[in-house]
Amino acid sequence: MSQSETLSINVREILKAKAPNTKVPNFLIRYLEKIVHQDEINQFLAEHGDVDGIEFVNESVRFLDLTIHTEGLDEIPKGKYTFAGTHPLGGIDGLSTGLAIHNRFPERSIKFLSNDLLSSLDNLMPLFVPVNKVGNKTQRRSLPQRLDEAYQSEMQMVIFPAGICSRRIKGKISEMPWTKSFITKSIETERDVIPVYFEGRNSNFFYNLANIRKFLGIKTNIEMLYLANEMFKQRGSTYHIYFGKPISYKTFDSSRSAQKWADWVREQALSLAKKPKK
16 A cells, blocks of 8 residues: 555544534544544554554554563464453454464464454454344355455464454453354364453453443443553553463364353453462
């Protein structure tokens, strides 16, 4: 991508495209520009918009001044795996986990399973298997084929089966339930599974907003608008990522359903939190 083609964020234009017949007050536009850190992100894109893939991830982690410590990753033998991880933050956790795995297995690189929002970032497209939840029928029908190609490749699959970041439930910050597809695809393609625990949390504001939105019966996840702000709050932070031992795909036999096995792997990932730091 050339410098002239570098993408930028323009909240005003996005709102105009999404709601062309709605007049949004200027004060609200300015607030949203601040919340999504429009100026800072555009400055970053202006400086690094000409790189993509893992190099863009590396520049993003450097821009956020993150220090990442891993436990257990160096003990994982060579091979191709499905890395199934917890998703407490909604951005930094994915970038950091993927970069750590790539650095451990540079000859294989990585593939993420992503949602529509992440798929819109052209710089990251080489790493993503996009999941078009609201795409047209042709896009939705092609997802199984895209998944098959990714799982059958030699790349490492990096999956966050919860799909959304953690929420506070009954006063406790909790990893959301995991879906089962990573189990069925790992069995089909004979990939062993690595449980991963990322140690981190968002702000109380984020969790309170999510619970208020749910209490009021609002279906739109408005708290997701604040994930960029949460990311910038965590700038300069240190995180620990714990990697478990490989679980053979042969473990996932007919003694349990695929969903029950997914629940079990989730518990294995959460149990890594109790491992003492070195």
